[in-house]
Amino acid sequence: MTHSTINIATTPEDHHIAKLAALAIGLSLIDAAIPSPLPGVKPGLANIVTLLVLLRYGFNAAAWVSLLRVIAGSLLLGTFLTPTFAMSLCGAAASLLTLRFASLLPQRWFGPVSLSIFAAFAHMTGQITLAWLWLIPHAGIAYFIPVLSAAALLFGMVNGLAAAKWLASETETSDVSAPLASSP
Amino acid sequence: MKTLMKNGDWAVLAAGAVLVAWLFGALWGGGAANKVIIRAGGKLFAEVSLNRNRIFTVPGPIGVSIVTIQDHRVRVARDPGPRQYCVKQGWLSRAGEAAICLPNQVTVTLAGAKRLYDSLNY
DSSP states (O other), X not given: OOOOOOOOOOOHHHHHHHHHHHHHHHHHHHHHHSOOSSTTOOOOTHHHHHHHHHHHHOHHHHHHHHHHHHHHHHHHHTOTTSHHHHHHHHHHHHHHHHHHHHTTSOTTTOOHHHHHHHHHHHXXXXXXXXXXXXXXXXXXXXXXXXXXXXXXXXXXHHHHHHHHXXXXXXXXXXXXXXXXHTOO | OTTTSOHHHHHXXXXXXXXXXXXXXXXXXXXXXXXXXEEETTEEEEEEESSSOEEEEEEXXXXXXXXXXXXXXXXXXXXXXXXXXXXXXXXXXXXXXXXXXXXXXXXXXXXXXXXXXXXXXX
């Protein structure tokens, strides 16, 4: 019996991104398990990972982690290529685009919390726009906007604080890769 | 907390809070009613402010409907119609709300600062 294996040459960076994406996927599964009072109101815990990757490894790595998380997360949840997946992808794309520009803000004054709040609002705007253009083309969708934006502000702040806390604890300990490398 | 939040973060948070408050006001609060329009048989019976407590006796083809304005709200207190839909609707307080007593041909509509549509068709 012969073993036929296909070897794809991978760089350490690929492994790193895969590990971080796995962490983000785990968090998005937890996210999906949390009951939501209203469709669209979710903590978005996986965005903590996106933020960390953005601040530590740059935009390209963050985009990879975020998009891998959306695709692999939807495969695990059984929503791949459904409207839920499209909403998720649209939200992730809008928030990445915003992060691209928000990360140009001076870091002296604007930390992870600002980035997280911007990303959360962009995520919500992207999803609302897609929902309005495609799924619910009715002006009544505007009634959801205040509640969704309040949730975006709250969870954006909480996720940003979590990311800031994590970054602060990492810079204290000299071994910077330890918390991420020990992730499942 | 202090080290986790930089000055700009507080500013972004405050701006976000203002935006959310504004969105609530703009998208939810636009319906404050200030005027009651009562029609009988399609003709205007009364157009009055919601600020004064009053009771109207509106005659129709099968009897008399009683419309009450109280504490910036309005309701049909009594109606001769068999199904009492307009009475069961209870107090109305937002612009665009309406109670329609069809058998007696009496309608009570609330209007705000700007005119709202019942429905739109494309």
